[in-house]
Amino acid sequence: MLNVFHAQSLHAKPLPRRSNLVNYSLFKTLDSWIDFRSFSIKYVCNGLEKYTVNQNTYHVKSGQYILANEHASGKVEIESNEWVRGICIDISPELLAEALASQLRPDTLCPDLNLDRFFNSPDFLDNLYSAQQTAVGQLLTQLDASLSSGALSPDAIPQNLYYNMATALVQDHIPIYLSLQNIPSVKWQTSKILYKKVSEAKAVIEHQTHEAIDVAQLALHVQMSPYHFHRIFQKTFNISPYHYSLKVRLNHAMTLMAHQKYSITEAAMATGFSDISSFSKTYKKHFGSSPSQLTL
Incomplete structure (x- = not known):
């Protein structure tokens, strides 16, 4: 399911939490609190969006995205003379747990407990990423191209998009999780700061x-x-x-x-x-x- 948001429709559509969704946005001006309903990927197709997430500020440019889980909170600001186009994808925690279990233990549905806590706790690492450097980014680039060219209809978002995105998200973040383990720090929050x-x-x-x-x-x-x-x-x-x-x-x-x-x-x-x-x-x-x- 794809939802299209612009100045007139921003608050008109209450969206479900912990669901799989694609949201497409088009704004010149925006100053709004944002709700991270699930694992939310905020991708900028063109222009600049300023996000404040968990008191961290990110200036997200074309070809970049931020990612945070449902424990995050923040706001988004846009101020531009040109249309700023963005895509937000929500991945349900349940689907992500399945992808995690499949990646780590293909023969069981029981995911690694420490990794599961990492993905689903307030300690999850919100951060800024370049689409060129990640598996998630490659899928976002392809999705943007398909929607822009008309090759993919907004009314026909395939279910495997969410499966592929969940798998890519896990693949990208397992190395991050392991890197965080390598950082010598007593506090997890300090490890996150140093990693950033x-x-x-x-x-x-x-x-x-x-x-x-x-x-x-x-x-x-x-x-x-x-x-x-x-x-x-x-x-x-x-x-x-x-x-x-x-x-x-x-x-x-x-x-x-x-x-x-x-x-x-x-x-x-x-x-x-x-x-x-x-x-x-x-x-x-x-x-x-x-x-x-x-x-x-």
Whole structure:
């Protein structure tokens, strides 16, 4: 079932809690409290939506989404000269529990109790995600394209959309749950705060493909000491900030040479390497083959 919301219909349709729903919104101006009825995914197709969820502020841009469970509360604000288009998907806790059980123990309907508590308690991690980086994001992108092109009728949302979304949500969040377990902290709330900080830093690294990161400056950006930042990042993602930056830049260089026909020199310069020799050595160490094999 798909519901369409605009300025005239925002409060006209009371929606059920703990259900599977797709809501499509179109606003230029909005300032409203929001109700997280189930596991709610708030995806921005185009424009900017400002969310305040559990006292955390998220500026959600095109191709990004936030996710929170039914224990969350907050508000959404939109102020734009152009139409801001969004999709909200509700996944019922019961369906998510089935997806979780299937992922962890395919031979039983009994899910892992600790993970079940993680998903269904107030301790669940509300956060901002890029659609390009997650399984949920890929499904959201496909859904937006299908609705926009008319390939999918708003009156014919297939039931397997919810099954696939629940499975993707679990797949995306099991690594997050495990990462939270790795963060050395007495309090779960502190672990969540630290995870958000290093996740923000990780996103910065992923967008900085043109030069090496300054770890100290990045630590300052997320309000952590360089030592603490390095330690928590390493424990969370099993790689240091420096080596993650190197990995991102090398992957980008490979893409430039393989798909955009950059020369070795052009790719090295575009990803912040000072000379071809150091770039070639680092590239070969990382991929096991020299960059010249891509440019032949």
